[in-house]
Each structure stands twice: as structure tokens, then as C-alpha cells.
Amino acid sequence: MSLEGRLSINLAxxxxxxxxxxxxxGCLRHGITAIAPWRDQVEAIGLKEAARIVExxxxxxxxxxxxxxxxxxxAAGRQANIDDNRRAIDEAKALNADCLVLVVxxxxxxxxxxxxxxxxxxxxxxxxxxxxxxxxxxxxxEPLHPMYAADRACVNTLSQALDLCVxxxxxxxxxxxxxxxxxxxxxxxxxxxxxxxxAILAHHICDWLVPTRDLLLDRGMMGDGxxxxxxxxxxxxxxxxxxxxEVEIFSRDDxxxxxxxxxxxxxxERFNTAC
Amino acid sequence: MSLEGRLSINLAxxxxxxxxxxxxxGCLRHGITAIAPWRDQVEAIGLKEAARIVExxxxxxxxxxxxxxxxxxxAAGRQANIDDNRRAIDEAKALNADCLVLVVxxxxxxxxxxxxxxxxxxxxxxxxxxxxxxxxxxxxxEPLHPMYAADRACVNTLSQALDLCVxxxxxxxxxxxxxxxxxxxxxxxxxxxxxxxxAILAHHICDWLVPTRDLLLDRGMMGDGxxxxxxxxxxxxxxxxxxxxEVEIFSRDDxxxxxxxxxxxxxxERFNTAC
Numbered sequence: 001m002s003l004e005g006r007l008s009i010n011l012a013x014x015x016x017x018x019x020x021x022x023x024x025x026g027c028l029r030h031g032i033t034a035i036a037p038w039r040d041q042v043e044a045i046g047l048k049e050a051a052r053i054v055e056x057x058x059x060x061x062x063x064x065x066x067x068x069x070x071x072x073x074x075a076a077g078r079q080a081n082i083d084d085n086r087r088a089i090d091e092a093k094a095l096n097a098d099c100l101v102l103v104v105x106x107x108x109x110x111x112x113x114x115x116x117x118x119x120x121x122x123x124x125x126x127x128x129x130x131x132x133x134x135x136x137x138x139x140x141x142e143p144l145h146p147m148y149a150a151d152r153a154c155v156n157t158l159s160q161a162l163d164l165c166v167x168x169x170x171x172x173x174x175x176x177x178x179x180x181x182x183x184x185x186x187x188x189x190x191x192x193x194x195x196x197x198x199a200i201l202a203h204h205i206c207d208w209l210v211p212t213r214d215l216l217l218d219r220g221m222m223g224d225g226x227x228x229x230x231x232x233x234x235x236x237x238x239x240x241x242x243x244x245x246e247v248e249i250f251s252r253d254d255x256x257x258x259x260x261x262x263x264x265x266x267x268x269e270r271f272n273t274a275c
Numbered sequence: 276m277s278l279e280g281r282l283s284i285n286l287a288x289x290x291x292x293x294x295x296x297x298x299x300x301g302c303l304r305h306g307i308t309a310i311a312p313w314r315d316q317v318e319a320i321g322l323k324e325a326a327r328i329v330e331x332x333x334x335x336x337x338x339x340x341x342x343x344x345x346x347x348x349x350a351a352g353r354q355a356n357i358d359d360n361r362r363a364i365d366e367a368k369a370l371n372a373d374c375l376v377l378v379v380x381x382x383x384x385x386x387x388x389x390x391x392x393x394x395x396x397x398x399x400x401x402x403x404x405x406x407x408x409x410x411x412x413x414x415x416x417e418p419l420h421p422m423y424a425a426d427r428a429c430v431n432t433l434s435q436a437l438d439l440c441v442x443x444x445x446x447x448x449x450x451x452x453x454x455x456x457x458x459x460x461x462x463x464x465x466x467x468x469x470x471x472x473x474a475i476l477a478h479h480i481c482d483w484l485v486p487t488r489d490l491l492l493d494r495g496m497m498g499d500g501x502x503x504x505x506x507x508x509x510x511x512x513x514x515x516x517x518x519x520x521e522v523e524i525f526s527r528d529d530x531x532x533x534x535x536x537x538x539x540x541x542x543x544e545r546f547n548t549a550c
């Protein structure tokens with residue numbers, strides 16, 4: 001069965017071996033025609049060349065990673081972040097991405113004020129949304145696991161992300177990454193709600209390892225951990241999202257040390273057997 | 276100002292240096308008259324001797340750690356866990372503890388079925404509650420940070436814990452540990468709800484370090500991390516709980532390597548300046 005429209009590779013997954021062009025070649029060798037690159041990978045090869053490669057190969061770009069990181073200690077910092085997000089929207093558009101993925105940012109500076117961080121995120125989102133709408137680029141808030149609340153994202157549940165979407169209106173939805181949300185007692189309810197809102201823009205997969213040895217860089221290959229991936233896929237499909245599942249694995253000491261072709265072959269095999 | 280009724284030391288905090296008796300002596304040297312021991316520490320000295328020390332020194336025991344760990348792969352395993360929890364209730368009673376703290380357990384065996392794990396927890400709680408009521412020992416569900424959902428506790432938010440309390444009725448409440456709940460967007464709402472239910476049985480403190488280098492054993496001393504401790508204390512006090520704040524720090528590579536007296540002196544200083 002073709003992987004077309006079903007499997008995407010987030011290029012963080014092959015970061016250990018490959019830049020943008022090598023990763024695309026690798027994906028194509030393995031029958032994978034959808035990718036999600038990171039901005040630094042696009043910048044390294046140049047936006048125009050990246051867009052040319054995408055178009056020449058008929059690739060689907062399931063998301064550009066990432067915008068967000070709104071909070072800052074002062075107004076100038078927040079404005080710089082907003083400006084950077086506007087550029088990210090343009091880059092996502094140039095790549096014809098399905099969405100710009102947003103990791104919204106954590107506590108500003110040395111502050112301990114989570115409500116303030118969340119206010120700054122809402123303000124930042126509101127500030128960039130008109131530009132996103134005007135170019136037709138959907139924004140995807142990615143709620144991050146609560147263990148990243150301080151330093152990466154103060155939006156930590158699907159419920160909270162969807163509340164923001166309701167507040168902000170058209171043009172913004174969510175990226176659902178199993179790693180961040182699998183534990184949530186409200187998971188089924190909130191995925192169904194996201195579906196009713198038409199707000200599901202992306203579906204990221206990997207696995208939660210036990211033990212997890214590093215908070216950021218020890219994500220598992222699908223099937224090696226404890227997440228019930230088929231159950232979550234069913235919830236997301238029943239909620240009406242049928243886009244590709246995007247594999248995103250940060251794994252400094254394991255998958256990033258293996259050859260890219262081994263990583264991709266394993267992704268394909270596990271996609272077929274464990275997802 | 277006396278620390279009486281205001282500060283308690285969970286004896287995990289001084290686990291690096293001291294057993295039960297040494298920890299009690301240390302606490303008394305620092306003017307601390309409330310403790311929360313772990314079952315293995317009580318077992319090492321013997322329950323009777325531990326109870327004698329508590330009574331002879333007029334100590335308040337803010338909680339016994341810990342019961343819970345209900346899920347198991349088969350019925351025999353679940354029954355063994357229930358039996359063990361009944362013993363833990365008796366031990367808490369012998370120590371005249373304010374509550375038995377429950378870390379409810381994670382996925383049973385190699386299962387990936389979180390809803391099933393949560394059913395097993397609810398069943399386990401229902402099975403031990405009559406005994407807890409009959410001896411007058413309050414049970415305190417401690418919602419654990421979502422990063423422990425797989426292997427330690429599948430109750431991961433205050434909201435979820437309070438829903439269980441509503442379902443189970445009298446005799447059960449929550450232990451609120453800032454480390455586990457500080458990130459929760461519903462924190463203020465759920466603490467207020469817990470107060471209205473009269474369900475707050477304990478208030479644990481420490482801090483969340485950035486970066487956190489180990490999922491389990493890298494908790495910070497109050498003031499060294501990002502948690503707004505005074506804000507959470509105000510929420511809990513406004514919700515009607517005025518019991519001692521209990522310092523519980525798991526810190527393999529830092530505080531557990533320091534002399535117990537240095538740890539306690541720092542706890543007292545930070546309690547007075549950062550909480």
C-alpha cells in the first residue's frame with residue numbers, strides 16, 4: 001500500500017545524518033512523499049532552493065517547524081518575536097506547507113508568572129494571525145507536554161490550545177503530537193472537540209520511552225514505548241482528520257546516531273505495524 | 276516566628292544522610308516539629324519505635340508516604356496491592372498521620388491501556404476506602420506530573436483527582452505538590468474547587484529546575500527554580516487549607532549529597548524567604 005498521503009517525515013527525525021536535500025532524497029528512496037522541515041534546515045539550503053526541491057518532487061509539506069516563542073522580558077523582545085513569526089509564515093507559504101507549527105514559548109526571562117506568559121502568547125498569536133490569514137497559511141498551535149511548560153511552551157493541553165483557537169477565531173488550529181498529549185485524561189474528549197471545530201491541522205507520532213532518560217532528546221520510535229498509537233489514530237480519524245501521520249523523533253543518543261536510511265526504513269516498518 | 280504548624284519535612288528530603296531517627300533529631304535541632312516519613316524508613320526502625328519517637332517528641336506527621344500503586348497485570352497482583360494498601364493505612368494510623376499519601380500507579384505490566392489503568396486505580400481506591408474510613412485515616416490522592424503517567428501515576432491533574440474524590444465520597448482528598456501541578460492552566464480553579472470540597476489534605480513544596488536533568492531525581496530547593504511558590508500558597512490558603520507546607524525534594528546529585536543539617540538549614544531559610 002502506498003505511503004502517499006499517509007506518512008510524513010519531520011526532518012528532525014533524520015537530523016543526525018542529513019540536511020534538507022539529503023533527507024528529501026532519503027524519503028523518496030523509501031517511498032515517502034511528505035516531509036516537515038525545520039526553519040534552520042531550510043535556511044541552510046536557502047528558501048528558494050528548498051521550495052524548488054519541494055515543487056520539483058511533488059512533495060507535500062505537512063508543516064514548517066516552527067514559529068512561536070512569543071514571550072519575552074520586554075516589549076521590544078516581544079515585537080522581535082512577532083516579526084520573526086511573520087517571516088516564518090512567509091517561509092511556510094513559500095514551501096506550500098499545510099501549516100506553520102507553533103511552539104508558543106515558556107516563561108519570559110526570569111519571570112515565574114505563568115498567567116503572564118500565557119497572556120503574552122495570546123497577544124502574540126493575535127498579532128500574527130491577520131498576516132497568516134492574508135496569505136492563507138493556517139497556524140497550528142502545538143500543545144507541548146507539561147514538562148516543557150517553563151522553557152518551551154506554556155500551552156500544555158489540547159483543551160487549553162483549543163480554548164485559544166476559540167478566542168482567536170478563523171485561521172488557527174492545533175498540531176496533535178502524541179508525545180505531548182497521550183497522558184491527558186481528557187484526550188478523547190478534546191480530540192473530538194478539535195474535530196468538531198475543524199481545528200486538527202497535523203498529527204505527529206513517535207513514542208514515550210520508559211524510562212525516559214532526557215526530557216528533550218529521548219523520544220522513542222513508534223512501538224518502542226507505551227503510547228497506544230492505534231487508539232489515538234482512531235480518535236483523530238474519527239474526528240475527521242485524515243492527513244499524513246508525521247514522524248517526529250528527537251533522539252540524540254539513539255536514532256540520531258544511526259544512518260538515515262536505517263531510521264527511515266524503521267519508520268516505514270513501524271508505521272505499518274505499530275501505528 | 277515559630278515553625279510549629281507551618282513547616283514539615285518529608286524525610287525523602289534528607290534521605291541522602293539520615294534514616295528516621297537521625298532525621299527526627301535533625302528536624303528538632305532546626306525547630307521543625309512536623310515530618311512525613313516513607314514506609315521503608317519506618318520499616319527500617321520498626322513501626323512501634325517510629326510511633327514511640329513521634330509521640331515522645333510531640334511530632335505532627337503530615338503524611339505517610341506512600342500507598343497506591345494499584346494497577347497490576349492480573350487480579351492476584353491487584354489484590355496484593357490492595358492488601359498492601361490496607362497495611363499502609365494501619366501504619367499511617369499507628370503514626371497518627373494526617374493522611375496516607377497515595378501515588379496511584381501507572382500502566383499495568385506491559386499494557387498501553389491508560390483508561391484501563393485508570394479503572395484499576397478507581398477500583399483499588401474503592402476497595403481500600405472502607406478500611407480507611409473505619410480507622411479514620413484520610414486518603415490523599417497525589418496527582419503526579421504527566422511525565423510520570425506511564426510508570427508512577429495515571430492520575431495527572433488536580434481536576435482528575437478531584438473527580439475521583441467526588442466519585443468515591445467521604446474519606447478521600449488530595450495532596451497538592453507544587454512540583455506536579457504548577458504548570459496546570461486550571462490550577463487556580465481546581466485548588467478553589469478542592470477547597471470547596473474540603474479535600475485538601477497536604478501541601479508539598481520544592482521547585483522545578485530549568486534545565487531538569489532527570490525526570491525523577493532532580494527536584495530543586497524552593498527558590499532555585501521557576502515555580503511561583505507564594506502564589507500557589509495563597510491559592511491553597513484562600514481555599515481554606517492552613518496545614519504545614521511539607522518540603523519534599525528528590526535530588527540525587529545535589530541535596531542528597533549534602534549533610535542533612537545543611538539541607539534542613541536551607542529548607543528553613545528558603546521557607547522563610549521564597550515560599
